[in-house]
Amino acid sequence: MSARTKARKRALDLLYAADMRQVPVEQLLVAEAERAVNEPERQASWLYAREIVDGVVDHRDEIDEAITTNSRGWTLERMPAVDRALLRIGVWEILYNDEVPDAVAIAEAVEAATVLSTDDSAGFVNGLLASISHSKG
Numbered sequence: 001m002s003a004r005t006k007a008r009k010r011a012l013d014l015l016y017a018a019d020m021r022q023v024p025v026e027q028l029l030v031a032e033a034e035r036a037v038n039e040p041e042r043q044a045s046w047l048y049a050r051e052i053v054d055g056v057v058d059h060r061d062e063i064d065e066a067i068t069t070n071s072r073g074w075t076l077e078r079m080p081a082v083d084r085a086l087l088r089i090g091v092w093e094i095l096y097n098d099e100v101p102d103a104v105a106i107a108e109a110v111e112a113a114t115v116l117s118t119d120d121s122a123g124f125v126n127g128l129l130a131s132i133s134h135s136k137g
Contacts, residue, residue, distance in 0.1 A: 011052035011056075015056060015089070026057065090125070090129045
């Protein structure tokens with residue numbers, strides 16, 4: 001597993017936990033940063049995970065608007081929490097991280113949805129992120 005894939009998983013864990021606990025993700029970042037300092041093997045993935053989470057926090061309104069605009073028949077609240085977090089990561093990478101090709105962001109999110117979410121989630125995540133990628137022009 002690449003360092004970026006691990007970082008996406010760590011970012012997913014943080015965003016998901018914050019959503020489920022209904023606490024600010026910044027609160028969880030403090031504990032995760034301490035863990036990264038004490039576990040050098042986690043350092044490589046921590047930096048990009050932090051970049052993802054900070055980016056999602058900084059652009060949350062725009063990211064959620066893109067998701068809402070492109071999801072037909074699904075509100076953010078109705079989506080499984082894992083899908084919400086995966087979509088936010090994917091949209092951040094597509095719209096705000098030029099270092100990651102859109103196809104890679106989409107493929108990583110779809111793979112995670114296949115493993116971690118419902119049977120229908122991979123197709124939903126793929127279609128929604130592809131729509132956002134195509135519409136960014």
